[in-house]
Amino acid sequence: MHESSRPSGERGRRRSERSHQAIIAATRELLVERGYPDVTIEAIAARAGVGKQTIYRWWPSRAALVLEAYLSSADVVTPPAAGGTTREDVRALLAWLIAVLAEPTGGHVVAGLVADIQHDADLAEGFHRDVVPARRGAMVAALERGQGRGEIRADADLELAVDALHGAVFYRLLLSGEPLDTDFIARLSEQTLGGLATSPPTG
Amino acid sequence: MHESSRPSGERGRRRSERSHQAIIAATRELLVERGYPDVTIEAIAARAGVGKQTIYRWWPSRAALVLEAYLSSADVVTPPAAGGTTREDVRALLAWLIAVLAEPTGGHVVAGLVADIQHDADLAEGFHRDVVPARRGAMVAALERGQGRGEIRADADLELAVDALHGAVFYRLLLSGEPLDTDFIARLSEQTLGGLATSPPTG
Amino acid sequence: MHESSRPSGERGRRRSERSHQAIIAATRELLVERGYPDVTIEAIAARAGVGKQTIYRWWPSRAALVLEAYLSSADVVTPPAAGGTTREDVRALLAWLIAVLAEPTGGHVVAGLVADIQHDADLAEGFHRDVVPARRGAMVAALERGQGRGEIRADADLELAVDALHGAVFYRLLLSGEPLDTDFIARLSEQTLGGLATSPPTG
Amino acid sequence: MHESSRPSGERGRRRSERSHQAIIAATRELLVERGYPDVTIEAIAARAGVGKQTIYRWWPSRAALVLEAYLSSADVVTPPAAGGTTREDVRALLAWLIAVLAEPTGGHVVAGLVADIQHDADLAEGFHRDVVPARRGAMVAALERGQGRGEIRADADLELAVDALHGAVFYRLLLSGEPLDTDFIARLSEQTLGGLATSPPTG
DNA sequence: AAGTAACCGAGACGGTACGTCCGGTCTTTGG
DNA sequence: CCAAAGACCGGACGTACCGTCTCGGTTACTT
Numbered sequence: 065m066h067e068s069s070r071p072s073g074e075r076g077r078r079r080s081e082r083s084h085q086a087i088i089a090a091t092r093e094l095l096v097e098r099g100y101p102d103v104t105i106e107a108i109a110a111r112a113g114v115g116k117q118t119i120y121r122w123w124p125s126r127a128a129l130v131l132e133a134y135l136s137s138a139d140v141v142t143p144p145a146a147g148g149t150t151r152e153d154v155r156a157l158l159a160w161l162i163a164v165l166a167e168p169t170g171g172h173v174v175a176g177l178v179a180d181i182q183h184d185a186d187l188a189e190g191f192h193r194d195v196v197p198a199r200r201g202a203m204v205a206a207l208e209r210g211q212g213r214g215e216i217r218a219d220a221d222l223e224l225a226v227d228a229l230h231g232a233v234f235y236r237l238l239l240s241g242e243p244l245d246t247d248f249i250a251r252l253s254e255q256t257l258g259g260l261a262t263s264p265p266t267g
Numbered sequence: 268m269h270e271s272s273r274p275s276g277e278r279g280r281r282r283s284e285r286s287h288q289a290i291i292a293a294t295r296e297l298l299v300e301r302g303y304p305d306v307t308i309e310a311i312a313a314r315a316g317v318g319k320q321t322i323y324r325w326w327p328s329r330a331a332l333v334l335e336a337y338l339s340s341a342d343v344v345t346p347p348a349a350g351g352t353t354r355e356d357v358r359a360l361l362a363w364l365i366a367v368l369a370e371p372t373g374g375h376v377v378a379g380l381v382a383d384i385q386h387d388a389d390l391a392e393g394f395h396r397d398v399v400p401a402r403r404g405a406m407v408a409a410l411e412r413g414q415g416r417g418e419i420r421a422d423a424d425l426e427l428a429v430d431a432l433h434g435a436v437f438y439r440l441l442l443s444g445e446p447l448d449t450d451f452i453a454r455l456s457e458q459t460l461g462g463l464a465t466s467p468p469t470g
Numbered sequence: 471m472h473e474s475s476r477p478s479g480e481r482g483r484r485r486s487e488r489s490h491q492a493i494i495a496a497t498r499e500l501l502v503e504r505g506y507p508d509v510t511i512e513a514i515a516a517r518a519g520v521g522k523q524t525i526y527r528w529w530p531s532r533a534a535l536v537l538e539a540y541l542s543s544a545d546v547v548t549p550p551a552a553g554g555t556t557r558e559d560v561r562a563l564l565a566w567l568i569a570v571l572a573e574p575t576g577g578h579v580v581a582g583l584v585a586d587i588q589h590d591a592d593l594a595e596g597f598h599r600d601v602v603p604a605r606r607g608a609m610v611a612a613l614e615r616g617q618g619r620g621e622i623r624a625d626a627d628l629e630l631a632v633d634a635l636h637g638a639v640f641y642r643l644l645l646s647g648e649p650l651d652t653d654f655i656a657r658l659s660e661q662t663l664g665g666l667a668t669s670p671p672t673g
Numbered sequence: 674m675h676e677s678s679r680p681s682g683e684r685g686r687r688r689s690e691r692s693h694q695a696i697i698a699a700t701r702e703l704l705v706e707r708g709y710p711d712v713t714i715e716a717i718a719a720r721a722g723v724g725k726q727t728i729y730r731w732w733p734s735r736a737a738l739v740l741e742a743y744l745s746s747a748d749v750v751t752p753p754a755a756g757g758t759t760r761e762d763v764r765a766l767l768a769w770l771i772a773v774l775a776e777p778t779g780g781h782v783v784a785g786l787v788a789d790i791q792h793d794a795d796l797a798e799g800f801h802r803d804v805v806p807a808r809r810g811a812m813v814a815a816l817e818r819g820q821g822r823g824e825i826r827a828d829a830d831l832e833l834a835v836d837a838l839h840g841a842v843f844y845r846l847l848l849s850g851e852p853l854d855t856d857f858i859a860r861l862s863e864q865t866l867g868g869l870a871t872s873p874p875t876g
Numbered sequence: 877a878a879g880t881a882a883c884c885g886a887g888a889c890g891g892t893a894c895g896t897c898c899g900g901t902c903t904t905t906g907g
Numbered sequence: 908c909c910a911a912a913g914a915c916c917g918g919a920c921g922t923a924c925c926g927t928c929t930c931g932g933t934t935a936c937t938t
Contacts, residue, residue: 076882077934083884099386106924115885120926172385178441179382182375183304192444224435224454227443231434232427238381239437240430241395251427259462279913280903286915309893318916323895486910505792512898521911526900578791584847585788588781589708598850630841630860633849637840638833644787645843646836647801657833665868685887686929692889713919724890729921 079122086112087119091133096168100130100176127180127187134173135194143202150210154229154253157203161233162244171237178238200226207260220260229256282325289315290322294336299371303333303379330383330390337376338397346405353413357432357456360406364436365447374440381441403429410463423463432459485528492518493525497539502574506536506582533586533593540579541600549608556616560635560659563609567639568650577643584644606632613666626666635662688731695721696728700742705777709739709785736789736796743782744803752811759819763838763862766812770842771853780846787847809835816869829869838865 090111094103105126109116123129144160147153165171177195181188203226210216232252236242293314297306308329312319326332347363350356368374380398384391406429413419435455439445496517500509511532515522529535550566553559571577583601587594609632616622638658642648699720703712714735718725732738753769756762774780786804790797812835819825841861845851 074882075880075936077884077936078882080884080934100382101386104924105926109885113885115887116926117886117928118884121883175382175385179303179378181441181444182378183302188444191442196443221454221458224451224458227435227438227445228431228455228459230442231436231438232430233434234442235430235434235437238385238441239394239433240399241384241391242430248427251424252431255424255427255462256431259458278905278911280915281913283903283915307893308895312916316916318914318918319895320897320917321915324914489910506788507792510898511900515911519911521913522900523902523912524910527909532899581788581791585709585784587847587850588784589710594850597848602849627860627864630857630864633841633844633851634837634861634865636848637842637844638836639840640848641836641840641843644791644847645800645839646805647790647797648836654833657830658837661830661833661868662837665864684885684931686889687887689889689929714921715919718890722890724888724892725921726891726923727889730888 080118083112083114083118084122087114087129088133088136090114091129092137092169095130095133095173100173103130124186125180125184127177127184128190130173131177131187131190131195134169134177137169146202146206146209150206150213150215151253151257153206153209154203154257155249157206158229158233158249158253159246161199161230162237162249165233165237165244174234175238199230203229210257210260214262216257216260217262225256225260229253283321286315286317286321287325290317290332291336291339293317294332295340295372298333298336298376303376306333327389328383328387330380330387331393333376334380334390334393334398337372337380340372349405349409349412353409353416353418354456354460356409356412357406357460358452360409361432361436361452361456362449364402364433365440365452368436368440368447377437378441402433406432413460413463417465419460419463420465428459428463432456486524489518489520489524490528493520493528493535494539494542496520497535498543498575501536501539501579506579509536530592531586531590533583533590534596536579537583537593537596537601540575540583543575552608552612552615556612556619556621557659557663559612559615560609560663561655563612564635564639564655564659565652567605567636568643568655571639571643571650580640581644605636609635616663616666620668622663622666623668631662631666635659689727692721692723692727693731696723696738697742697745699723700738701746701778704739704742704782709782712739733795734789734793736786736793737799739782740786740796740799740804743778743786746778755811755815755818759815759822759824760862760866762815762818763812763866764858766815767838767842767858767862768855770808770839771846771858774842774846774853783843784847808839812838819866819869823871825866825869826871834865834869838862 087108090108091103094107094111098107103126105116105119108114108129109119119129123132144156147156165174177187177191181191200223204222207216207220207222207225211218211220211222216222229252233244236244236248242248290311293311294306297310297314301310306329308319308322311317311332312322322332326335347359350359368377380390380394384394403426407425410419410423410425410428414421414423414425419425432455436447439447439451445451493514496514497509500513500517504513509532511522511525514520514535515525525535529538550562553562571580583593583597587597606629610628613622613626613628613631617624617626617628622628635658639650642650642654648654696717699717700712703716703720707716712735714725714728717723717738718728728738732741753765756765774783786796786800790800809832813831816825816829816831816834820827820829820831825831838861842853845853845857851857
């Protein structure tokens with residue numbers, strides 16, 4: 065048995081970009097209107113004016129589709145530009161994070177995806193590859209700049225620091241229900257950066 | 268002839284404790300065997316030898332039942348006894364936490380509940396009241412003992428520290444998929460406590 | 471607590487006539503409001519302010535209760551008094567029959583009972599004993615008076631004639647849906663009596 | 674680019690004739706095995722190897738399905754061929770009728786349908802259109818042949834005669850419980866035809 | 877230009893579970 | 908011992924979606 069599976073070029077009709085976009089748009093709308101658990105493939109197909117088969121042809125699961133729809137929001141992906149001090153950068157990045165999570169397609173969608181990740185290895189792979197690093201990257205960069213400037217100790221474990229910073233935010237969002245406000249962010253960045261600083265806190 | 272139409276206290280058959288226990292046990296077994304998303308009310312009723320109505324009579328949702336079943340495991344609730352130093356206590360508590368989450372009825376169940384509490388206010392209330400404080404309490408106590416001994420600064424925000432400690436654990440469990448091992452715990456407790464310590468790390 | 475005031479033969483509380491009447495009344499009301507197939511034991515118990523057990527204690531089936539409720543309507547049982555000629559008597563009896571069947575608790579209830587009779591031997595026995603003869607009796611008597619007067623042939627099979635007369639009425643009511651009006655009754659009694667008459671119809 | 678948004682006639686998968694037949698067959702089998710009141714949609718679906726939705730998609734009610742299943746028996750629909758005399762024809766047709774009603778899918782099914790048509794206008798329409806005329810047609814034809822031969826009076830109301838003949842049969846079947854045997858049929862056809870005859874019975 | 881392959885919307889299909897209703901039974905308290 | 912209340916097990920209801928499987932019909936490349 066030899067592997068070819070494509071005679072030469074691309075036979076047959078191409079994927080309809082129109083349908084693709086309609087499906088993504090319908091998914092996003094339904095996420096806002098009904099929330100993750102009530103977004104069904106059937107509803108998406110109906111809203112998008114598309115056959116169910118077309119969805120199953122291109123996405124392996126509802127969660128994969130939701131993930132793509134979620135990621136297709138530009139504001140979800142673009143972090144704020146770097147500012148001045150490490151303290152300011154960290155605070156700005158956390159503020160951006162909670163703003164994104166407070167949107168209609170924010171925290172609840174993440175919660176649903178988080179649950180599905182636990183049972184869907186392929187989805188988890190996509191989430192760990194596309195979502196998590198996008199969130200962590202800018203934060204790690206900000207801390208590294210702080211290290212370069214000598215504000216943060218050279219031997220600080222920056223990845224661990226991001227685990228703590230982002231972890232605290234998601235912990236409040238998903239588990240404890242405590243508020244995600246600017247005061248929280250201020251205290252969180254202050255105390256965490258204090259532990260990473262080269263000089264002891266004065267006073 | 269006068270009509271006495273008051274409820275008159277407690278009429279009718281009482282709730283069957285036998286059925287109650289059978290339902291909880293069946294739920295726990297099915298959570299282990301099939302995982303949260305595949306545990307159905309119908310399967311629980313069949314396993315417990317109970318009518319579905321009996322389940323719907325006493326629990327408002329599948330999630331509420333799973334929550335109760337989850338909490339009925341003694342080992343989930345009882346944290347380890349206090350040890351010697353703050354460092355040892357924190358590390359032991361984190362070790363206990365990841366051990367609980369690694370159990371069959373551990374992390375996946377929490378992930379499912381976490382997803383459901385985003386859309387179910389009553390369930391969220393129960394989760395915030397029964398699950399979250401049970402996890403935080405021992406950790407806060409350990410940190411307070413450290414404060415009493417002078418190992419931790421008096422002005423440290425201990426609740427925030429628990430947000431960071433537990434947050435980092437749940438972040439890895441639910442979102443990033445990074446391993447929850449003893450090395451991680453060691454570094455996490457070290458770096459976090461370092462930020463709370465009265466004297467700065469030398470060097 | 472000592473035993474008094476009970477002669478010996480009758481232990482325990484007596485059957486509550488109050489509940490009995492309430493159950494019958496509730497059944498009758500529900501038959502009118504909802505129709506036979508939607509009258510449930512539960513609804514009867516609730517309407518009557520009675521426990522379900524009390525119903526099950528005194529009636530073997532829903533149909534038996536409906537039968538008793540149906541028979542408890544006085545107008546169902548009392549046929550019109552005998553008139554003058556056989557022709558008049560027969561016509562009056564048929565008119566009474568279709569009037570009874572046109573009532574709210576009339577034809578539809580009979581149809582439901584008729585269906586249940588086919589699978590419930592005890593109920594069938596009660597129906598054949600209490601309902602059918604009550605309907606046939608007056609008609610047979612009228613025809614016998616006609617025989618006595620010489621209007622009807624002595625060798626006529628009167629029971630068979632009642633089968634045909636009542637059968638035609640119930641056939642229209644239950645099976646064919648044709649109207650049950652006075653014209654029908656007139657023609658039916660005319661043609662049937664014509665076949666039983668001593669002298670041939672003139673012209 | 675123009676939009677052609679008309680339904681375009683016949684889109685989507687066609688109805689499965691295989692499933693259709695399996696459902697009818699399963700219904701007929703279950704009617705024989707369990708009787709009308711114990712034939713559930715769920716049992717039919719399971720027996721036919723079919724989803725419940727497929728049944729609900731094509732039949733508005735259990736009774737409508739039973740009606741179709743009942744009518745799909747060839748022997749139910751086809752009356753015996755015309756014989757010689759009117760007397761013989763009538764007797765043969767009545768014999769055929771009681772034979773059909775004595776079958777496993779006979780009288781009890783009719784009783785159940787009869788009960789249901791009292792509350793279901795659509796079903797009643799089907800019953801009056803498909804069942805009743807199929808039964809009456811041959812009988813009316815036989816009587817009309819008798820009229821043609823001069824055995825039956827020209828002014829006789831033949832429809833009324835069929836009401837009486839069939840009515841008497843169904844009355845015994847459904848209401849009175851009296852036997853449906855050949856003696857009954859003989860006397861019934863004799864007395865009824867006697868009333869329709871052109872010459873009076875002598876003696 | 878004809879043939880062929882993969883796509884598309886539509887929607888029926890076999891299933892599974894849902895949450896509700898009711899049947900008939902059992903277990904309380906109270907008269 | 909009966910009655911009202913109401914929980915119990917069981918089973919069917921009719922609905923909603925799942926993921927799959929035809930349909931007729933539409934591109935678009937290959938021959």
